[in-house]
Amino acid sequence: MAALGETCNLNHAAEGLGISQPAVSKLLKELEEGVGVSLFERHARGVTPTVYGETLIRYSVDLLITMDNAFDEVNAIRQGLSGHVRIGTVLTPCADLIPETIDRIRASHPDLEVTIRTDSSEDLLSALRDGALDIVIARQQQAYTHLNFHYEPMYRKPLFHQPQYPKPVYPERPASDSLFFADAVYPDPVYPEPMFPEPVLVCARHAHPLITAGKRLTLADLLTKEWVLPPSGSVMRAEFEGMFRRNGMCLPNHIITAENLLIVTNLLEKNSMLTLLPEAVMGHYNKYGMMGQVPVEARLQRELGHSLEPYGLIHKGENILSPASRAVLELLRKAKNYNHQPLIQPV
Structure with missing residues (x-):
C-alpha cells in the first residue's frame, strides 16, 4: 500500500519492492477482498487511490515508520541516543523556542541530527501527515482534525507582570481652557497578555x-x-x-x-x-x-493583537515517535518563555 501510494503505478511499485507486477496485483486483490472495498481506481497510466485506499496508505506509512523507529530504538539503546529529528515550525518560535531547544540538544544529545523547516501551519501539518516531519510547532487546522494528531498548546508568558503606564502629556492650550477636557497626546499603552500568544x-x-x-x-x-x-x-x-x-x-x-x-x-x-x-x-x-x-x-x-489561537506542539503520538524525537519533544516542553496552560482563562 505504501509503495502504491507513492508511485500510483503497479510496475513501479513492483520494481521498488523487488517482486513481479503480477505479485503486486495479487496482493492488492487480496487486500481489497479482505476489507471489502475498492482501494484503487485502475486506468491506462496507473492507479489512483480511493478514499479507502488513502486511509490504508496513511496507516501503512505509519506502520513502516513505527518499524523503523523500533530498530532505531534498539540501536539507540546499544549505542547511546542518536538519530535524525525533523522539526517544522511557524515563524515566531524561530526567535526563541527553536534556538533555545537547539542549544539544549547540543548540550545533552550532541549526536542528534536536527532538520528545521519553517512554513505555514497548513503546510506543516500536511508534511506531518505525510511522514516528512516528526514534530511541528503550529496552529491546529480544521482540515486535519480527523487525523487525531496530538496537540499541546503553548502559551507565551506575559512580558509585564505589573504594567507601568506613562504619565499623560497634554498639548499646549490657552490658559483659559480647562485641562479637565484635554486629550492625552499618547493613548493608553497596550500590553500583551498571556492569552495573546503572538x-x-x-x-x-x-x-x-x-x-x-x-x-x-x-x-x-x-x-x-x-x-x-x-x-x-x-x-x-x-x-x-x-x-x-x-x-x-x-x-x-x-x-x-x-x-x-x-x-x-x-x-x-x-x-x-x-x-x-x-x-x-x-x-x-x-x-x-x-x-x-x-x-x-x-x-x-x-x-x-486580539486573542489568537495559540500554536503548540503537534505530533502523531509519542508511541510513534522515535527515541530521538521523544527526547527533542521533552526539550521543547521545557522552553522558558512558554507555559503549557493559559495563565488567564479566556472570557
Whole structure:
C-alpha cells in the first residue's frame, strides 16, 4: 500500500519492492477482498487511490515508520541516543523556542541530527501527515482534525507582570481652557497578555521616517503605504486584511507578497515599505538595529493583537515517535518563555 501510494503505478511499485507486477496485483486483490472495498481506481497510466485506499496508505506509512523507529530504538539503546529529528515550525518560535531547544540538544544529545523547516501551519501539518516531519510547532487546522494528531498548546508568558503606564502629556492650550477636557497626546499603552500568544506589530527599517517622527498612525494612514506581506492564508495576512475590512475599507493597492524573511528584510532596508511581524521576531531584528516598530493608534494595535489561537506542539503520538524525537519533544516542553496552560482563562 505504501509503495502504491507513492508511485500510483503497479510496475513501479513492483520494481521498488523487488517482486513481479503480477505479485503486486495479487496482493492488492487480496487486500481489497479482505476489507471489502475498492482501494484503487485502475486506468491506462496507473492507479489512483480511493478514499479507502488513502486511509490504508496513511496507516501503512505509519506502520513502516513505527518499524523503523523500533530498530532505531534498539540501536539507540546499544549505542547511546542518536538519530535524525525533523522539526517544522511557524515563524515566531524561530526567535526563541527553536534556538533555545537547539542549544539544549547540543548540550545533552550532541549526536542528534536536527532538520528545521519553517512554513505555514497548513503546510506543516500536511508534511506531518505525510511522514516528512516528526514534530511541528503550529496552529491546529480544521482540515486535519480527523487525523487525531496530538496537540499541546503553548502559551507565551506575559512580558509585564505589573504594567507601568506613562504619565499623560497634554498639548499646549490657552490658559483659559480647562485641562479637565484635554486629550492625552499618547493613548493608553497596550500590553500583551498571556492569552495573546503572538502580538503582531507594524514594522519598518530602523530609520524609517514614520518611526523617527513618533506619530501614531491611523488606519487611513496605513492604507496609503507600500507593504510587503506573507502569502494569503497566513495568520498575519488575515489579521492585516481583517483590520481594513472590519472598518469598511478596501485593502491597500501596493502590496508585495513574500514569505522569505531575507527578501522581506532587504525590501524594507532599501525601500520605505512596511510589513507585519510577530512581536518576538521584530524584537530580534530591533536588537541588531535592523528594524523597528511603527507606532499606530492604540485601537489598531488592539485589533492586530486580539486573542489568537495559540500554536503548540503537534505530533502523531509519542508511541510513534522515535527515541530521538521523544527526547527533542521533552526539550521543547521545557522552553522558558512558554507555559503549557493559559495563565488567564479566556472570557
